[in-house]
Amino acid sequence: MNRVLMSKYGPALAGAIIGVVAALLVKLGNPGNMGVCVACFTRDIAGALGLHRAGIVQYLRPELAGFIIGSFGSALIYREYKPRGGSSPMIRFGLGFFAMIGGLVFLGCPWRAYLRLAGGDFNAIAGIAGLAVGVSIGIMFLYRGFSLGAARQNPKAAGYFMPLLAIGLLALLVIKPLFGPEGTGPIFFSDKGPGSMHAPLIISLAAGLLVGWLAQRSRFCTVGAIRDLIMLKDTHLFKGIISFIIAAFVTNMVLGQFKPGFEGQPIAHTMQIWNFLGMVLSGLAFTLAGGCPGRMFIMSGEGDSDAGVFIMGMLVGAAFAHNFSLASSGAGVGAYGIPATIIGLIFCFAVGSLFMNRVE
C-alpha cells in the first residue's frame, strides 16, 4: 500500500478513498456536501472553543485532530518527521487568516468546493473557477521570485505542539467541560444548524486518521494540484482531485445524495461573483503559503511549524469572520464580507509583490 501511495498512482488512489470517505461521512451525519471541509471544520472548532459565538457552527470536529495525528504517525513511521520553521511566520498567520475569510465568503475550502460539485451544487463552479484564478495569480508571483524565505530545522520537540494540541481538542470533545459563567462553556456545541450535524465521534476520528495518513504518504493537495498543472504541466497531483471528485460523485449517486442545481443547496449561496472572488482570495493565499488547508494540517503533523502558524491564522480568521459579520450564509454574503474580501486581496497582493527572494 505504501509503495502505491508513494508512486505516480498515489494521489489518485488517495483522492479516490478520501472522496468515498467524505460522501460516507455525510451519510453518517455530517452536513450536506461537508464530509470533509477543512475551513468549515476549523470554523466549527473556533466556535466550540468560544472564539466566536455563532451558535449554529460550534463543534470540535475530530476529523481535523485525526488529520494531524494521522500525518504525525505516518511521518514518524516513514522517517519523514522533520521539525522545521521560521519562514515568515507572522505573514503566514495573515495568509491563513485571509484564506479563511475567503473560504467563508464562498462557504468552503477547496476540498469542499470539489465536494459541493460532486454533490450537484453548481454554485461550486464559480468557486472552483475563482480558485484556479487565485492559484494562477500566485504562480505569477512565484515566477517573479516570490518567497517567504527558508525555514530552519527545529529541535525534535518543536513538532510535538500540533499533535498534542490535537489530542487536547479530542480530550475536550470527550470530557465536554462545563464551568463557564451561567453553566455554559468554555466549550460550546451547537444544538441546531450545521454544527449539530456530525457523524459519530469514533467514525469521524477514524476517517480523519485515515485521511491524514493517506494524504501524508501521497502528498494529496487540492491547491498544489492546480498549481502544478498550470505552472509545470504536471498532472501528478491533479489526478488526485479528479479521482476525489469522481469517487465522491459516484458514492453520492449510490447513496442518493446527488442533488443537482443552484438553488437550495446545503450551506451555499448563489451570489456567484462572491463565490468566485472569495475563492480567488483563498486560492491566492493558499498558493503563497504553499498548499491547501488540508495540506497545512498534514505538514503541521510532519513538524512544519510554519504550517501550524498558518492554521492558527485560519482559526483566528474564522473567529473574526463570524464576530465581524464577514462570513456568508445560505442567504448570501455577510454584511461586511465584501470589504473583507477586498482587504484580503490587497494583503495578498502586497505579500506577493513585496516578498522577493532573488536566488541566482
Place this chain on the structure above:
Amino acid sequence: METKTVDARGFSCPQPVVMTKKVLDKLSGGRVEVLVDTVTSRENVLRFGRNAGWKGDFEETENGFKVVLEK
C-alpha cells in the same frame, strides 16, 4: 563538465522546483545538483527533472538529500 548547485534547503514546495526550473531552463545539458531537506521536495524536484528530459538520481546527505540531474 561544470556542475551547477541549487541550494533549496529550507524552502517548501513548490519553491525548490521553481528554483530548479530557473536553472534548467538556461541549460541545454550538464550536471545540476539540487540540495533539499525533505522527501517531498526530493520527489518533486526529481519528477520535474525527469519530466523535463533530464536523468535524475539522489543521494542522502547529512541533513537531507542531494538530487543530481544530468543531461
